Amino acid sequence: MDYFLELFLGGLTRGSIYALIALGYTMVYGIIGLINFAHGEIYMLGAFTGLIVASLLTVFGLNQYAILVLASLVAMVYAAAYGYTVEKIAYRPLRQASRLSPLISAIGMSIFLQNYVRLAQTSDFLPFPALIPDLAFMEPYAHIIGSAELVILLVTAMVMLLLTAVIRFTRIGRAMRATAQDKGMAMLVGVDVNRVISITFMIGSALAALGGVLIASHIGQINFAIGFIAGIKAFTAAVLGGIGSIPGAVLGGFVLGCTESFATGYVSSDYEDVFAFGLLVLILVFRPAGILGRAAAEKV
Amino acid sequence: MTDAGKESGGMTTARAVRRSLLVSLWFMFLTLPILVIRVNPVAQEIVWRWRNLFLIGVGSFVLSLVGQFLTHRQTRRTPSLTPGRLAIFRQRCMREPQIYVPFLLCAVLTTLLFPWFFSTYQTNIMTTALMYVVLGLGLNIVVGLAGLLDLGYVAFYAVGAYSYALLNHHFGLGFWAALPIGAGLAALFGILLGFPVLRLRGDYLAIVTLGFGEIIRLILENWNEFSFGPSGIANIPRPGFFGLDLSLAGATVYLYYLMIGLVLFTIFVVNRLQNSRIGRAWIALREDELACQAMGIDKTRTKLTAFALGATWAGMVGVIFAAKTTFINPPSFTFLESAMILAIVVLGGMGSIAGVVIAALVLILLPEYLRAFAEYRMLLFGAVLVIMMIFRPQGLISSARRAYKFMPVPVAAGRNKRHGTAADH
Known part of the structure; x- marks a missing residue:
């Protein structure tokens, strides 16, 4: 039972990171119908920025909580800046182009960003300091869930609630929903669509960076190539829940995380990624609209 | 950048400089942590590389100025019909x-x-480039003609390579026997992939094919009893020449001519396919799936033949790849390889045979001869993909579309009668 619980909570932790990244995919897809292939790379950039800031602050000798918060915040700000720039350079000029062009541009951007980090930093794995301290009151439960896992779960839940509130109740949230429904109409009623798209990219990127810093500090190492697999898996999560739907992305993340966790725990850890990809293929073939998505009829 | 050329008269040099200054500041901010600071978390060391920041600042300033100048000139020039x-x-x-x-x-x-x-080494590189020409032409069938974005093309390449390696290892099958088997198996896998994804289109198709490619690679990597895992398969024999064992140099030359033959054969077949009934059906499918179905084209068959025929070439080249390197392992078949082949198709111009040939030669040979830039090869590769999509999405040589042109008579008569009115080939 303990093993089951451990796997389940491990799966939830994993899943919440997938969910954080998946939100970026799903929000961008909801608004401009583009699979932002470079999103995984933004997550990786966020993790790297977090590592650099954390190392700097450690040298200056700040306390652990301050380092955690500051590193996450700086990583989020930088990821948002990168997301904004990527959108402006690689996607905005292609708004009117055929569907293939932005996708290929996104693949190019992804390769560019990966190699940018590889050249500027290193191609080796870098150790990532454990930013999340061990909590004393968690001691009795340590065999089921670690402190880091608990913090990740709590932070993710908080961020999700905040995001839902922003989208539901604020002005920019309303503008985002309007743009997602009908870009032309939104423009007509005075929504600055370009600004909304930029902000969507920035929010998605910041969430991915938060996920990147949290999971990197949990796993303990990063590398310039981590974005690719994480990106594909997060995309799987987004599709699983129904792409374009925000609760769907969260649900999809949890389902994917738990599936992976149980599959590696009970079947075999060699095929961890195969399970994720297999799930993606199955979902797309049998229920392309996802768990919470609705199949849209095509207008001719 | 958006309002740079709105009023062609209003843009002054001062404004352009201020804009570029802002752009350069932005990029300096953006690259500050990654490019300037390098940390060594173990030794708690921090290296500051301020020179990089300076280079980025100057570089982005100049690039932004040049970019503004170009867009300014472009908006000033009146678009001409000629x-x-x-x-x-x-x-x-x-x-x-x-x-x-x-x-x-x-x-x-x-x-x-x-x-x-040229030396054996040069010939070897050329052979590799020719292999990519065939791969590009094969993928061109799927992406360029049928418009199905396949990001897992490398899987079929792997199927071809592993079928030769394994058949040779277990049954001692020779190169010439393995070539059709590899091609056939790859085609089979193409259909296998094609069936479930028939209903998908566009982005979803791209992701599923990507997943498929990764699954194949991961299985090859983990199923040790079947594929010998990450250590790969060594000692794959080179193709023999009518029973003769060739020297290394001889085999290289032989493979080179073999590839030349295969390239010519591929060009011939693809060219014939393009103008055939099925080729037209592919193009119709690419342009509009619904309209294509309404015209009575069997969507299932058309898509499956595209996948199968595309995969066949990858399978063949896979067999040749195994024979050429005499050693294969899973890392040769990563997503990057798929991206590379896709880049060849895109850069060449989707659907254009000459374009694909030129793009393959350029993309494979250029990095080989620019060894000094080898480090930056992938960086440039990514940037080129983005830049091409923005400035020349139709590729180096856009395929001439068969279309009737309805040109207004005065324009056609005013210029050259031969150009304007005839059906454009």
Whole structure:
């Protein structure tokens, strides 16, 4: 039972990171119908920025909580800046182009960003300091869930609630929903669509960076190539829940995380990624609209 | 950048400089942590590389100025209906035998005599480039003609390579026997992938094919009893020449001519396919799936043949790859390889045979000869993909579309009657 619980909570932790990244995919897809292939790379950039800031602050000798918060915040700000720039350079000029062009541009951007980090930093794995301290009151439960896992779960839940509130109740949230429904109409009623798209990219990127810093500090190492697999898996999560739907992305993340966790725990850890990809293929073939998505009829 | 050219008269140099300054500041901010600071978390060391920041600042400033200047000039120039000088020159080259025949002759002679004038090493590189030409042409069937974005093309390449390696290892099958088997197996996998994804289109298709490619690679990596895992399979024999065992140099030259033959064969087949019934069906499918179905084209069959025929070439090249390197392992078949082949198709111009050939030669040979930039190869590769999509989405050589042109008569008569009115080939 303990093993089951451990796997389940491990799966939830994993899943919440997938969910954080998946939100970026799903929000961008909801608004401009583009699979932002470079999103995984933004997550990786966020993790790297977090590592650099954390190392700097450690040298200056700040306390652990301050380092955690500051590193996450700086990583989020930088990821948002990168997301904004990527959108402006690689996607905005292609708004009117055929569907293939932005996708290929996104693949190019992804390769560019990966190699940018590889050249500027290193191609080796870098150790990532454990930013999340061990909590004393968690001691009795340590065999089921670690402190880091608990913090990740709590932070993710908080961020999700905040995001839902922003989208539901604020002005920019309303503008985002309007743009997602009908870009032309939104423009007509005075929504600055370009600004909304930029902000969507920035929010998605910041969430991915938060996920990147949290999971990197949990796993303990990063590398310039981590974005690719994480990106594909997060995309799987987004599709699983129904792409374009925000609760769907969260649900999809949890389902994917738990599936992976149980599959590696009970079947075999060699095929961890195969399970994720297999799930993606199955979902797309049998229920392309996802768990919470609705199949849209095509207008001719 | 958006309002840079709105009023062509209003843009002054000062404004342009201020804009570029802002752009350069932005990029300096953006690259600050990654490019300037390098940490060593173990030794708690921090290296500051301020020189990089300076370079980025100056570089982005200059690039932004040049970019603004170019867009400014472009908006000032009135768009003309007449084709540019370059386009006319290209048309003349294609049309007039006294220009293109010597060119072709030269090209044919160079390719035929290449192994005699260059070293084994050079010939080897050329063979690799030719392999990518065939891969590009194969993927061109799927992406360029049928419009199905396949990001897992490398899986079929792997199927071909592993079928030769395994068949040889277990049953001692030779190269020539494995070639059709590898191609057939790859085609089978193509259909296998094709069936479940028939209903998907566009982005979803891209992701599923990507997943498929990764699954194949991961299985090859983990299923040790079947594929010998990450250590790969070594000692794969090179193709024999009518029972003769060739020396290393001899085998290289032999493979080179083999590839030349395969490239010519591929070009011939793809060219014939393009103008066939099924080729037209692919193009119709690419342009509009619904309209294509309404015209009575069997969507299932058309898509499956595209996948199968595309995969066949990858399978064949896979067999040749295994024979050429005599050693294969899963890391040769990553997503990057798929991206590379896709880049060849995109850069060449989707659906254009000449474009794909040129793009493959450029993309594979250029990095080989620019060893100094080898480090930056992938960085440039990514950037080129983005830049091409923005400035020239139709590729180096856009495929001429068969279309009837309805040109207004005065424009056509005013220029040259031969150009305007005829059906454009």
